[in-house]
Amino acid sequence: MLVLPVMSRGNIELPNVIFILTDDMRWNVLGSAGDPIIRTPNIDQLAADGTTFRNCFATTSICTVSRASILLGQYERRHGIVDFAKAFSPSQWQNSYPALLRKAGYRTGFIGKFGVGGRKAIEAKAGDFDYWRGLSGQGGRFFIDPKDPDRVHATARFGDQALEFFAESGTELPFCLSISFNAPHASDGEAREFEPDTRDESLYQDNVIPPSPAANPEFFEKLPPFVQQSEGRKRWQMRFSAPAQTQQTMRDYYRLVSGIDREVGRIRADLEKRGMARQTVIIFTSDCFILSGKLNCLGN
Secondary structure, eight states: OOOOOOOEETTEEOOEEEEEEOSSOOTTOSGGGTOSSOOOHHHHHHHHHSEEEOOOOOSSOSHHHHHHHHHHTOOHHHHOOOSSSOOOOHHHHHTSHHHHHHHTTOEEEEEEEOOSSOHHHHHGGGGGOSEEEEESTTTOSOSBOTTOTTOOBHHHHHHHHHHHHHHHHOSSSOEEEEEEOOTTSOOTTSSSTTOOOGGGTTTTTTOOOOOOTTOOHHHHHTSOHHHHTSHHHHHHHHHHSSHHHHHHHHHHHHHHHHHHHHHHHHHHHHHHHTTOGGGEEEEEEOSSOEEEEEGGGTTO
16 A cells, blocks of 8 residues: 655645656557666656556547647547647636646646647647746757757756756645656657657667567558558658668667656656655656656655
């Protein structure tokens, strides 16, 4: 049995909440999920300390629909957000988890890819949070801005912003921070679509990542024409049509995931240092799985 000590506000216990969302991350690309190559010690520790939900499904796994469902707790057929231009209505947003928690007295923050609505609608969301570092589109065109002399990776920048949020939060109010990494989603159309943090360039260099058993021409030929000619096939050809290309793509993809793992470690360490860990719940999720961890579990 796990017990979560939380700060009390009147007679109501209000834990801090951190919601971490990754983008286009396969359900099994974690050491704790069985991948024998990936290096994700911090997320693996979160899995060991908390609870792993192994039967979770994304009913409509496209960015904007999935994010609307997460924020509202509703299926697509109910919230009706079916494309990248449609934003939340005022009444919908009032029932989102950030709005409800803010109304209940939480300090709220958002970092990274928001993903619902056009640029103007997303920028207007700044007024709905106490701390806003939300981004429109895919959360930035580049993982590393070519104009940045320090070459700071977007994943690391989001981690820095999370630590800034904690530093500004204090202990008077509980908080809810949503961190929406744009990794390991591809930077579509860029020369290196899965560009990792420069610190991770050497990771997996000596690993040969086995191809999917489904990557067999025999299976592809059995698919109907509309699938063979789909956008998915075009992207597959860009990334996996040759063995060397497959290895480069997968190594970079794994590097991006390991970069996220480093930020999860930094977040947990900072919460421990600030004495916030025992009153904070972390939920880590992607398109296909959910991992929930209670930070008080260490040693309890």
